[in-house]
Amino acid sequence: MSVLVYINSQNGLHKAALEAVTYGKKLGEVTVITNGQADASLLASLGAYGASKVLVDRSVQSDDDQQLSNVISAAVTATGATTIVFSHDLIAKAVAPRLSVKLKAGLVSGAIALPAADGTVKVNVFSGKAFGVVKVNSASRIISLLPNSIQPEEVGGTATVEDFNGQAGEAKVTLKNTIKPEGDIPLPEAELVVSAGRGLKGPENWGMVEDLAKALGAATACSRPVADIGWRPHHEHVGQTGVAIRPNLYIAAGISGAIQHLAGVNGSKVIVVINTDAEAPFFKAADYGIVGDAFEVLPKLTEAVKKFKASH
Amino acid sequence: MKILVCISKAPDTTSKIAFTDGNTKFDENGVQYIVNPYDEWYALVRALEIKETSGGQVTIITVGSAADEAIIRKALAIGADEAVRIDADPKDAYYTATQIAEYAKTNGFDLILTGKETINYNGSQVAGMIAASLDFPLVSLASKLEVNGSTLTLEKEATNGLQIVEVSLPAVVSCAKGMAEQRIPNMRGIMAARTKPLTVIPAVAVEEMTSYVGYEMPAAKSACKMLTADQMDELVSLLHNEAKVI
Numbered sequence: 322m323s324v325l326v327y328i329n330s331q332n333g334l335h336k337a338a339l340e341a342v343t344y345g346k347k348l349g350e351v352t353v354i355t356n357g358q359a360d361a362s363l364l365a366s367l368g369a370y371g372a373s374k375v376l377v378d379r380s381v382q383s384d385d386d387q388q389l390s391n392v393i394s395a396a397v398t399a400t401g402a403t404t405i406v407f408s409h410d411l412i413a414k415a416v417a418p419r420l421s422v423k424l425k426a427g428l429v430s431g432a433i434a435l436p437a438a439d440g441t442v443k444v445n446v447f448s449g450k451a452f453g454v455v456k457v458n459s460a461s462r463i464i465s466l467l468p469n470s471i472q473p474e475e476v477g478g479t480a481t482v483e484d485f486n487g488q489a490g491e492a493k494v495t496l497k498n499t500i501k502p503e504g505d506i507p508l509p510e511a512e513l514v515v516s517a518g519r520g521l522k523g524p525e526n527w528g529m530v531e532d533l534a535k536a537l538g539a540a541t542a543c544s545r546p547v548a549d550i551g552w553r554p555h556h557e558h559v560g561q562t563g564v565a566i567r568p569n570l571y572i573a574a575g576i577s578g579a580i581q582h583l584a585g586v587n588g589s590k591v592i593v594v595i596n597t598d599a600e601a602p603f604f605k606a607a608d609y610g611i612v613g614d615a616f617e618v619l620p621k622l623t624e625a626v627k628k629f630k631a632s633h
Numbered sequence: 634m635k636i637l638v639c640i641s642k643a644p645d646t647t648s649k650i651a652f653t654d655g656n657t658k659f660d661e662n663g664v665q666y667i668v669n670p671y672d673e674w675y676a677l678v679r680a681l682e683i684k685e686t687s688g689g690q691v692t693i694i695t696v697g698s699a700a701d702e703a704i705i706r707k708a709l710a711i712g713a714d715e716a717v718r719i720d721a722d723p724k725d726a727y728y729t730a731t732q733i734a735e736y737a738k739t740n741g742f743d744l745i746l747t748g749k750e751t752i753n754y755n756g757s758q759v760a761g762m763i764a765a766s767l768d769f770p771l772v773s774l775a776s777k778l779e780v781n782g783s784t785l786t787l788e789k790e791a792t793n794g795l796q797i798v799e800v801s802l803p804a805v806v807s808c809a810k811g812m813a814e815q816r817i818p819n820m821r822g823i824m825a826a827r828t829k830p831l832t833v834i835p836a837v838a839v840e841e842m843t844s845y846v847g848y849e850m851p852a853a854k855s856a857c858k859m860l861t862a863d864q865m866d867e868l869v870s871l872l873h874n875e876a877k878v879i
Contacts, residue, residue, distance in 0.1 A: 332793055384791065386761065386771050411792050414749075415773040418761025421727065427842035428726070430756040441846060448752050450650045454847040458840070493770035497786075498797040507792070513879070537879065555776075555811060556790070561646065561752065562670070562810045570878040580647060584752075587851075591876040593868070594857070604857050609871065613862040625865035629873065 322349030325402035326372070327393055329384070329412050330359035337408040337510050339370050339473035344466050345406045346371025346476065347435055354396040354485070356381035356389065361482040368480030370473055376485035385492035386415040392487030394423050397461075399485070409465040410509065417465050426461035433470040433588075448561055448584035467588075468510050469567050502556050511540035514568045514589075516559060518544035520575015520596065520615050524552035529619040530574065536626040542566070544576045560585035572622075574615040578603020595619070634689035634780070634802075636680045637742040638713065639733055639759060641723070642697060642704045643669040643752045652848040659753075659848070668704045671748025673711070674815040675808035680746055681712045682813060683780055690714050692742070696723040696732050702831070709826035710818035716829065721836035724844070726754070730762030731839045737767060743802045744785070749774050749809040760807035770804050776811030 326345040328338035345351040353367055353375040364375040376399070378392045393416065397405060405420065407413035409431050421428035429442045433452070436442045442464060446453040508514070515534040521527065527541075534541045541557060548558035559566050561581040567588030574595040576582060583606055586592070594607035595618045604610045611618050644650070644664045651660040668677075680691045693708045694717040695701055705716045717736060723729040737745060745767075747760040757773070764771035776795070777788035783802045788795055790809065818826075860868050872879045 329792055386764075386773070390765070411774060411790055414757040415761055415771055418726070418730075418758040419765040419771065421758070421842070422730075422762050422765035425842070428756075428758055429843065430726075430758055443849070446754055446848070447644075447650045448755060450851075451652070452849040452851065453754075453845050454849070456844045456846045457842065458844060459842045493800060494772060495799045496796055497799055499791070499793060500795040500797070502794045556795070558810075565755075570872065570876070584646075591872070591878045593872075606854060607857040608854070608876065609868060610857045610859050611862060611864075611868070612859065618862045618865070621862055621865040622868065625869045626879075628866065629869045629879075633873075 322404060323400050323402040324349040324351050324404045324406060325393070325396055325400055326351055326353050326406045327413075327416070328353055328355050328408070329410065330355040330364060331357045331384075334363060334366070335510055336473060337410060337468040340468065340471055341406050341408045341466055342367055342370040342372050343474045344435065344471055345404070348404055352376060352396070352400045352402065353480070354378075354393055356392060358382070364482045365480050368478045369475050371476045371478065372480040375480050375482045377482060378485050378487045378489060380486070381489045383492055383496050384412050384415075385494050386419050388489035388492050389416045390419040390423055391489050392485075393420055395487040396485065397424060403461045405461070405463045407463070407465040409467045413465045417463050421463055424461055425459055426463050427457035427459040428463045428465065429455045429457060430465045432464045432466045435471070445588065449565065449587040450584070467567060469512065469569065502554070506540040508540050508542060508557065508559070508564050509566055511566070512569045513537050513539035514542050514566060514570070515539045515572045516542035516544070516576060517547070517574045517615065518576035519546050526616070527553070529616070529623070533572070533619055533623045533626065536623050536630065539570070544582055573603060574619055576603060577601045578606060634683065634687060634743045635741060636683065636689060636691050637737055637745045638672065638677045638680045638691060638693045639745065639747040639763070640672040640677065640693050640695050640704065640708055641669040641751050642666040642695070642701050646752065656848050657846065666701070666704060668707055669748050669751045671750060671752070671808060673708065675810065675812035676746035676748050677708055677711060677713065678813035678816050679778055679808060681816070687780055692717060694719070694733055694736060696721055696729045696836070698722065705831060706826045707818065709829045710822040711816050712822060714829065716831045718831065718833050719836050720833050724841050726756050726758035727762055727842045728839045730759045731766060732836055733759070734763045734766035735837050736834065737763070745769070745805045747805070747807045749807045757807070760805050764805040767805070770800050771807070772798060772800055772804065773807045774809045775806050776809050778806060778808075778812060
């Protein structure tokens with residue numbers, strides 16, 4: 322089966338892109354389609370994850386959804402792919418639905434696993450409180466894979482890189498400016514996240530959250546009240562109305578665990594909760610809990626992590 | 634400006650999530666439906682703000698049964714001028730988006746707003762599919778929207794940060810946090826909503842590209858292991874050896 326995987330390579334190859342290639346490889350012969358100015362040698366390295374060929378449309382610099390859906394659609398025609406894979410990121414959320422209509426291919430958004438033997442795909446629904454099993458009735462299908470659902474696998478191999486003209490057409494959305502976020506690790510892709518809430522009492526106390534995050538190599542996040550009162554930027558807010566994340570490890574300090582917060586983090590593999598209130602609802606969703614003051618626990622945990630890192 | 638706001642029903646955030654009929658159907662028993670928060674708080678309220686400053690008309694549209702008229706009246710009470718209900722079971726995003734696009738094609742809207750996703754299916758699909766069917770540009774997950782004549786200036790989340798973008802009308806925009814603040818309908822709004830026009834139109838034939846054939850609940854969490862502040866070395870060791878996450 323011919324599989325086409327779209328990846329965003331504008332800012333290097335993210336882990337989410339490698340996951341999408343690995344996912345595609347498990348379904349068939351993978352061609353990657355991407356856009357922008359990434360080095361051919363970088364794109365060729367996708368061969369290690371199972372891509373046979375990488376097509377790159379150098380003419381498309383932005384993430385305009387109409388241009389990208391035109392390019393991906395042309396790549397579908399060129400490769401005869403019947404399965405198209407995206408990482409379920411902000412680009413996929415705009416482009417995959419448009420492509421679905423253009424190709425009359427059923428779209429499975431937020432897949433968390435490979436298709437079952439009967440072709441059905443499991444997805445996150447009810448904001449992570451349940452899974453849905455989706456059957457695609459059309460001849461072609463589009464699967465948008467939630468980040469951190471499978472791990473990238475190196476299979477060895479090399480990919481050829483070819484320039485591709487996908488007849489993108491004109492961008493109708495004009496990019497005027499980009500405001501880069503602080504922090505190095507994009508929150509939705511982070512494997513380790515340290516998060517804190519009102520229990521920290523003020524923005525001046527975030528140093529100890531950042532210290533722990535730095536010791537672990539984690540991204541930082543926060544609860545909704547903290548973003549709403551301006552202690553932390555909105556892009557750090559995880560929860561139902563903020564960002565939904567599913568890291569391997571989520572450490573929450575001074576967050577009670579309201580249902581709206583849990584909706585954004587309940588896909589985390591392991592949850593550590595630090596709270597002074599032993600009755601905080603978050604402990605019910607946690608794997609490890611510490612009843613204690615974040616002001617005492619966080620520095621001690623940071624020291625323990627540093628000691629561990631020094632000896633491993 | 635003519636604005637179409639797409640609303641969907643969603644179970645209240647605190648609803649118990651369960652399934653019936655051999656885990657093939659959502660158990661609606663005791664579930665209170667609300668207007669999907671992203672549709673209500675962000676898309677609808679921003680549409681009303683635009684109307685208040687620049688004039689125009691706000692139409693809400695939903696694909697659903699007569700039972701969904703409670704959420705339609707709620708949206709009218711908040712301030713929408715009129716409502717359209719396409720009388721059908723919204724089978725999947727493609728079905729829903731195609732119904733809405735068919736209506737929009739013959740009714741000339743300048744701006745179509747949706748929430749960024751529903752809180753029950755979380756697909757983020759409908760806005761993009763409407764845009765594709767109408768061949769309109771899409772700005773997804775916008776957190777700010779300003780109208781300058783026939784141009785929109787928006788702030789949106791992107792993979793590399795926040796982007797400021799411009800687009801000409803007509804356009805489709807999916808709305809995320811930051812766009813507007815929730816409004817509570819007042820008594821006058823609630824009274825007025827009873828007499829605002831609600832048009833029910835039949836669905837067009839659309840193939841079902843995807844179907845939900847089953848649901849599963851996540852495995853129950855094992856009991857939380859409790860530690861004290863003095864056991865941080867032990868916690869790190871558990872995270873490394875037992876949980877294998879660091």
